[in-house]
């Protein structure tokens with residue numbers, strides 16, 4: 001049984017169709033990245049998955065043992081509130097100091113434990129948020145652009161950390177990222193979203209699909225190809241990977257996938 005299954009999900013808010021007919025499945029231990037242009041519904045999809053938002057139609061099925069660690073795109077911190085990183089990590093439940101230290105160290109933030117939360121840089125705060133999300137040892141880690149604000153070196157370390165987390169906890173990782181070339185290296189599967197799922201599959205196949213190229217342009221495709229080609233020890237996909245080809249849901253033409261129309265959303269709703 002998969003960890004999570006979405007079936008024909010639609011989300012309509014204030015008359016806006018944000019998601020239309022979105023179906024996807026998440027397996028244990030896989031790293032999946034959602035990519036898509038600004039406003040394509042990525043954060044909405046994540047909020048739906050963590051249960052912060054109800055679908056207007058469709059069905060969400062969660063494994064009964066599913067536990068989710070969530071790192072939001074941004075949090076508001078009151079600069080007048082004196083909270084150290086160590087204290088923040090222990091909220092809302094008390095934690096063993098050793099667990100807090102281990103989680104921060106693993107996220108590359110071990111030296112921040114006594115610092116004021118409001119005084120952290122954007123990149124430092126992201127590391128702390130990831131460490132906090134992992135304290136519960138979730139079966140699914142959900143990251144909404146958690147690498148924003150990180151420099152190149154920190155981004156590379158961030159993805160190594162995510163890979164270690166997956167190995168150590170055996171958890172699935174679902175993330176949103178705009179760093180397409182890095183995403184391609186770090187993910188088992190990529191889901192391309194533009195109100196609906198345009199295409200999904202192994203990174204190489206998605207990058208070669210017409211839907212991806214019409215959304216992100218040829219330059220991104222070339223950047224991805226270049227990045228993968230120069231990665232030491234990287235093997236090009238063989239014939240066996242054909243079975244995991246990108247699945248297209250938006251036709252085979254080169255035109256950009258159309259924005260969802262309100263009349264299309266929730267057509268299965270009762």
Ligand SMILES: Nc1ncnc2c1ncn2[C@@H]1O[C@H](COP(=O)(O)OP(=O)(O)OP(=O)(O)O)[C@@H](O)[C@H]1O
Pocket residue numbers: 013014016018036037038039040041042043044045
């Ligand atoms: N409560 C709401 N009512 C109406 N429209 C909304 C609501 N919430 C989000 N939207 C709209 O839904 C669309 C998708 O928003 P969302 O934040 O999910 O996109 P995103 O892909 O995460 O964008 P970005 O890459 O810019 O973070 C946007 O056009 C947004 O304005």
